[in-house]
Amino acid sequence: MRALISMLSLSLTVLVANAALAAEKSYLCAIHDVYECVDVTGCNRISLETANLAAVMVLDVENKKLKSAPIGQEAKVADIDNLTIADKFILLHGLGQNTPTPRSFSAIIDTETGKLSAGVSTPDASLALTGKCTAQP
């Protein structure tokens, strides 16, 4: 009986692990709000257009890519330099090759709730983003 329970537990664990891995291949992320924070004046909400962000982007966990396809434009892809999965969280960071001002970005996604918190650091300001991600089958 004990052996049977152990085997069932093991099977269940493998099933859950597989389901989690499948869900982690890619996420569709919607950006809700963007705030720009600068010294002295503090933080102000800015539009997605000003921030040059598409409303929806795809996080390709498997290939470590961030893809966005603004309406009427070709899809753009950026490499994620580092991506870590820690428990239920996905943490990532990367660099933007923009000139003359480079930038770094980072994000954390709660895979259970889909909550996305991200930040982009530029020499002029910090952008704080919130959003929601949905796992893609």
Added chain:
Amino acid sequence: MLSQICRYAMVVGLVGTLIPSVHAAALMAYKEGVSPDQEKADRTACHEWAVEQTGFDPSAVFQAQQAGIDTQTILKVAGQLDAAAGYSDPRWGAGGLAGARGTADVRRLNDLYFSYLAAGKLCLQGRGYTVAQ
């Protein structure tokens, strides 16, 4: 801020001159006795000179306007320039968060366009035109 963006971003480069209304050039130029063909040639030469001086080429915006695409703000201008560069010029951003920009970046884009117009104005004046922006 938005009005400032719109003011600097009312576009068509120096080459888009002889077409009226919404396709009007950002720089108005007048020279007594000059033919339309000569004015067009002068504007084209000044466009090339301005691009050389500033390293900024907004002629894709002119082409976009000819195709009926709205280019009224610098933000949309940047989108057109991005497309014209085959989405490979890092000035116009990359995918997802890597291409995110703040208002200082938008201001920088405005400055580029403003510098281009200033250089074009100088060139046309050098060729004997009276120029208004």
